[in-house]
Amino acid sequence: MTEAAITVQGLVKRYGEVTAVDGISFEVRRGEVFGLLGPNGAGKTTTVECLEGLRVPDAGEIRVLGEIPSPTNYALKAKLGIQLQETAFLSRLTVEETLHLFGQLYPRHRNIRELIELVALGEKRKRQVRELSGGQRQRLAVALAMVNDPELLVLDEPTAGLDPQARRALWEVILGLKQEQKTVLLTTHYLEEAEYLCDRVAILDHGHIIALGPPRELVAEHFRETPIEVELSGPADGVDFSHLPGVARAVSDREVVVLYSTAPTETIRAVSRLAEEGKLPLRDLVLRRPSLEDVYLLLTGRRIRE
């Protein structure tokens, strides 16, 4: 099948005076991990809830697996796995009972034991949901999204509140879904997570998409030069950094000179040579890779997490 898993055309959603989503369009291809990124209030959850049929758009067109989402489109629901930003559980059911209960609502479901192991809740299998920590509940919510073995998973901040180790583990679960040819749409405000997981991302800001594409391409598009930080142990009189090979721009900040280079290897070689010849008191040299965080900063003038 070549048709997209999700298409969104000109989606608008308002809450009274607030325009939460202001005419966005994007496509999620089958088999890809697609990320919706943005700070608090950007419109991620609103978009996701429209895709899930939980909210009715004010304008625009949505197709999810070829269908129009709605609360009563049960055929679509069977193919969809949803993890909401906040999940309400039945607090006296155990982890295992919870998954069994929801699994039974579908014509087919994954093996519950395996699912519990997958999200590393094995030790908590017989525990009531109310006894779980926030991070453990979060993992249970992700397991619930997978219980019907859906073609398409929509995960709203799946790694929120998880410690670094649990976050990493969940990344592997998500990449495992991709291996199984599933399509995943996730929201996050962790840019390094998006860089690691997503084939493509849309950066949302105030209800608008301000950038869309594969993370690496977005970074390359906005940053042609690689920053190289040269740390000095003393003055480097007589060295004209801006004329070193590859250097487009040099910015000095006390003992550190940042060289923006279009040919980092050549620039580094030239800097090392100057140091070897005793012309440059070099203490350290760091090559920094610009990231999505830099792209976001460049486009909005703000950091995504204050």
Ligand SMILES: Nc1ncnc2c1ncn2[C@@H]1O[C@H](COP(=O)(O)OP(=O)(O)OP(=O)(O)O)[C@@H](O)[C@H]1O
């Ligand atoms: N039920 C609601 N009623 C009124 N306004 C809402 C409602 N839900 C969201 N909003 C507003 O819509 C905007 C977008 O909210 P949304 O929850 O989609 O953002 P988000 O990107 O998911 O943010 P977060 O990262 O905090 O989850 C915000 O300004 C928010 O205050």
Ligand SMILES: [Mg+2]
């Ligand atoms: Mg949200």
